[in-house]
Amino acid sequence: MSRPKFLSFTQKNRKGYGLLTEEGVVDLSARYGARWPTLREVIEEGSLFRLAAESASLSSDFPAEDIRFEIPIPSPEKIICVGVNFPDRNEEYKDGQAAPANPSLFIRFPRSFTGHNEPLIRPPESAQLDYEGEIVIVIGKGGRRIAEADALGHIAALSLCNEGTIRDWVRHAKFNVTQGKNFDRTGSIGPWLVPYTDEAQLADINLETRVNGEVRQRDRTSRMIFSFRKIINYISTFTTLVPGDVIVTGTPTGAGARFDPPTWLKPGDIVEVEADGIGILRNTIADEVSA
Template sequence: MTSLPPRLIAFHTKGADRYGVISDAGIVDLTEDFRASYKGLKEVIEAGAIPKLLEAAEGRTPDFTEEEVTFLIPVANPEKLICVGVNFPDRNAEYKDGSKEAGRPSLFIRFPRSFTGHGQNLVRPPESEQLDYEGEVTIVIGKPGRRIPREEAYDHIAALTLCNEGTIRDWVRHAKFNVTQGKNWDNTGAIGPWLVPFNDAAQLDDIALETRVNGEVRQQDRTGRMMYDFRYIVSYVSTFTTLVPGDVIVCGTPTGAGARFDPPIWLKPGDVIEVEAEGIGILRNGVEDEA
């Protein structure tokens, strides 16, 4: 993986949740510097203070290495966590249900508790063995807006991260029209590892996205092939709901999830899943059974 610019991280160490800036040199803990103003990264985003934190970390000696902390999902308490389904070419055909591609994106909601951080294990519940992976680029809103014009959409994005939008497949079929049950089991997905500040369209418009399981490439595509691009997603979602700072939008996965193999290949304890995107990094998680 190529070197990444400094980025924001939420983490746990020495009995407390903390935040700061991570670079190749390590992690600069800024919690005490800014705790009076910003409880966490959501409040940093709300205040438009990402540049302030990056500046405060410049020249500082790192306080921790990655190995000394537990990664948390970057925004622990978003008002909204919205996911886009069926957003890459050929994804609709994977369902083999004879339906035509929709003219608008499929959307659903996830709860923050259904995600864990980078380096943590996804949890397979005893009710189902059908734990699956979905690697996705994820945007975090930085500026509020309603009915945002497409040409202004990028002005409302504060940062980028990654998601393994883990799914319990048989539970998404418990009802005719919704997938909520299969998408919200505790700790079945992951978000992270960090927040990459968003500054330029080149960070999103056509970047490579890849998911690997135990080193085997399972999903591989480019965001330039998305049916509903990032600008459209922001504009469309903001039509029916006001987007606010800290909102998280998970923007769709390529073909190749485990459910689409014949026979399906479900995740099992001991597996390692890596989601990688150019300029954002690698989100890595293992798998364990629920205790």
């Protein structure tokens, strides 16, 4: 069964949100924008499924080719990323250590991401732009100290992320990776949001990353070191999760940094992140153009 695909877009210099159909884009923001200015407010009210049902009979307003995809949740309060969340990824570090008891986390800023079909930008400071395909969960019901047993009930939707990284800049300091993870438009989120229904929807997702058609990463969410339940429980212990928060849940082995020699993304490359039941997030690579 096809699941609703909610997207945020720019069309003729106007930002909006809508529903992607086989015919094109149903402009929901034109109809419901006074009540819900963005998808974040739709999620906060728990109305994704209601909106999908009400929109099912609507005709598209313009073809998908007429829009620029934006990240689905504009200006989320938090984008929290999980590092080292697959067994083979942990082994890549060759430090002899077992998987840690708790997830490694870091923060990314919204400006460090772009949308589907937009280029990831390689900055002039480094040629070491790398890819990381990941599953995204979007929080629908906020909370603090959320029990693992209740955690999945706090998910509103799923999406995809290419958590692009400037590798040498994650080693500029002793204890953090913030710099290498936050260059403008080095990552992407999208193409859309798929509403979350039940645990079976994400229990064993096949996640794959391709560069120019070559499979570089492939694994399944059933093998994650830290489950979606654990991630939500752990994060909500120290911070209050709110509707629209974005959690990027970790990448499999196979990033370019682990090749010998390392293989970095270059202008003209096409990177695709694909996952069962969600879709394909596609981006090209381009060099930053001086203002």
